[in-house]
Amino acid sequence: MSLKPREITREKLLLVEGKDEVNFFEALLEQSGIEGFEIIDVGGKRNFAKELKMLALLTGFEKVKTLIIVRDADDNADDAFASAGSALHSIHFHTPNCQNELREYEGRKVGIYIMPGNFENGMLEDLCMSSVADQPVISCIESFFECIKQKGCIPKNLSKAKAHVFLASQSELVTSIGVAAKKGYWNFSHPSLQALTHFLQEA
Template sequence: MEPQPRPVTPAAPPTIVGDRPPKPEPIDSEVLLLVEGKDSHNFFDALCKHLKLSDQLQIMNFGGVRELKEFLIGLRSASGFGDVKIMGIVRDAEQSSASAFQSVQESLKHAKLPVPVNPEQFSYDGQPAVGIMILPGQGQPGMLETLLCKTFADTPERHCIDAFFKCVQEQCPDSRVSNPEKARTRVFLATKKKPHPSVGVAARIGYWHLGQEVLEPTRKFLQSLTAATD
């Protein structure tokens, strides 16, 4: 009698990790800074080191803007969350600073966390206190790269970069730059001795002037986070 073939068990569908928000890591600080993506994580890590605040707060990457709500819910059950006294959330404005701020407010409400009334102000209506910063700041649309473009606005490189994009527009009319700020930061980084396409890694290398006046609101937001636990 010929052996019967074994039944084939259907393979389980692959898990798409990209559809899930990053899992909150254990918390070991009273101060949390939640940021949008790896580039922002690296940038704010460099800025905190520049301000000598690295040992006073913990930075977490919540992933993309659509993942913040679930990340906050998961954060509440993370080890050490009960000891957190204050938390800052930083995300890009994209097309609208007001819409971005309202989106973060809704995520906080969903996670039953304090909800600030205005950007860069803290809500102390519960623990932890919570503040929100929308980049590039001052109610403007844009993102981290928009703010970084301002750090080299008056440099010779900026004039050359503008001339480059003008030339491309004139010589290649079918060319389209979908995100001018991101494009300009990458061209600026291409002028460095060891170019790197990541604006966050570039911050760690020291390619951004973190003491620039345009970064003062961002520095103050970080400083206000750590000052609240003094």
């Protein structure tokens, strides 16, 4: 878990689940030319409410003009949105009416983005893999997983497994989705990432 700030120094906060997300969004923001965000790792999807309450006590929080929560949909995008909304309610913030949209109230923008987007179930790994879906190696990866399925081997988390096999196919192996983002392994200009990029630009 990354160190939490002792005071808020920027007007835009982006709260994410973990270190992989921090690295991914640092790379995405840099690639997209989006500035002004302070990215905070809350240390897991169950910690948003606790971390928000702590952040709200820090010097500078009263000057925050944009607050974004980004988390995985996992098995239920609607439940993930409701959970993030509950975290915002814990500090008496008005929540957006819908996931992946911004709400402005009394001069402050608040948003909840549920990955991979489009109200679909899944996670950061699904979003990353969608950005490289047109690469030739993907057919090899799909064949590999079909093969091991026939042998009775079914990964507990197929999305993570496919992402790590893709990373293993690169010239330099990394085992972190976030580090892979900083090395340029994910295609930030792919149409599948445009909704997220636009959301952050509007924030």
